[in-house]
Amino acid sequence: MFVVSSQTPVETPGPTIPSGYEIVIEPFVEHDGAVGSVDFTGQTTYRLYLEMQNESDFLSCISGEADNPMMILSSSTPSWYNDALLGEEVGAWVNPTVLPFFPELNYDSWLTIGGATANDEVEVSVAAGEINLLNEFGSGENVVIDDVTGTALFTLFPCNPADLAACDFSHAAFAGEDLRVLIGQITTAGELSGQMQVQVFVEGDASQEFRGIIPFTPYAPELLVDGCTDSVACNYDSDATEDDGSCVYCGAECAGGSEYYMTVEVHAEDIIEGQTTYRFYQNMVNTDDFLSSIYGNEDAPFAFETxxxxxxDQFGGTVASNINA
Incomplete structure (x- = not known):
């Protein structure tokens, strides 16, 4: 279980989130005056997107609960603009026919799954727990959803799971050609930060779904640090946030400053097609150093993995001295 603080957003995505799935915040409009009846001077309307990897990736849900809280935080007071009279807390519920008469509603704050108005034809539903996300968000103040039941915004899969080839991937909850799904719009004078739990069907396959926490600012894709993130590797980098495939599991890099260490060297390649023969060496310091044994026990296990x-070979030997040259 990946448990996070109920007050401070995590800095990197949870362990269940595959590489390349990120929440990004982009300025939509920077305001310098009034729109309709509202003076937006000094505020910026931002849009939040879940970026994905495949055109057919489907965003099923955004949510928060005790173990994986949803947090939407702004440094300003009030936190964001929300029209209490005519606004909607879900973008997919916005009636586009009223926007020409109340243009300030174009910059109302809302959450969604894909749809910016009802014209996008995404049916978004809400399952609310002890803390009602829509009431909290609609207040225009910071949101933390961390009750046991939690709240979820969700949309049902719009295709026949047995016939994914017939899916219309232009549906707004699919990643589509731009590989992203709109999840919110917030107009604020402050700086945004937070996190959401998402549920994604990879390539539209519910059996390949994942769910977990993804943060947004101050975490951002441009702040990723490439490196080896596997703690058992020789070159593990505790500062790395994105594994770049550079992990090393054998060789002199493992010496760690000791003068006695093991190395693994390539001895031959493709003698057996597609395979490499390696040889292991114990490196010593003195010419008269003598290797007496290699062993393993409870305190110092012998481990060998590929x-x-x-x-x-069936005619080979477990130790080299048993091989008849």
Whole structure:
């Protein structure tokens, strides 16, 4: 279970989130005056997007609960603009026919899954717990959803799961050609930060879904630090936030400053098609150093692993001295 603080957003996505799935915030309009009956001077309307990896990725839900709180925070007071009389808390519920008469509603704050107005034809529903997300968000003040039941904005999968080829991936809850889904609009004079739990069907396949926490500002894709994120690797980088495939699991890099260390060297390649033969060496300091044994026990386990298994001939030997040259 990935439990986070109920007051401070996490800095990086939860462990269940695949690489490349990120929440980004983009300025939509920077205001310098009044629109309709509202003076927006000094405020910016931002749009929040979940960026995904495949055109057919489907955003099913955004949510928050005790173990994975939703947080939407702004540094200003009030936190954001929300029209108490005519506004909607869900973008997909906005009636586009009223916008020409009340143009300030174009910059109202709302959450959504794909739809900016009802014209986008995304049916977004809400399942509310002890803390009602829509009431909290509609107040125009910071939101923390951390009750046991939680609240979710969700939309049902619009295709036949048995016939994904017939799906219309232009539906606004699919990533589509731009590989992103709109999840919110917020007009504020402050700086935004927070996190949301998302549920995504990878390539539209519900059996391949994942869910977990993704933060937004101050975490941002441009702040990712590439490096090795596997703590068992020799070159593990505790500052890295994005694994770049550079992890090393054998070789002199593991020496860690010791003068006695093991190295692994390539001995031959493709003698058996597609395979590499490696040799292991214990490096010493003195010419008269003598290697007496290699062993393993409860206190110092002997561990040898590969990602694919390894070749062992039926006529071979477990130790080299048993092989008849």
């Amino acid at each position: 990602t694919t298994g390894f070749y062992n």
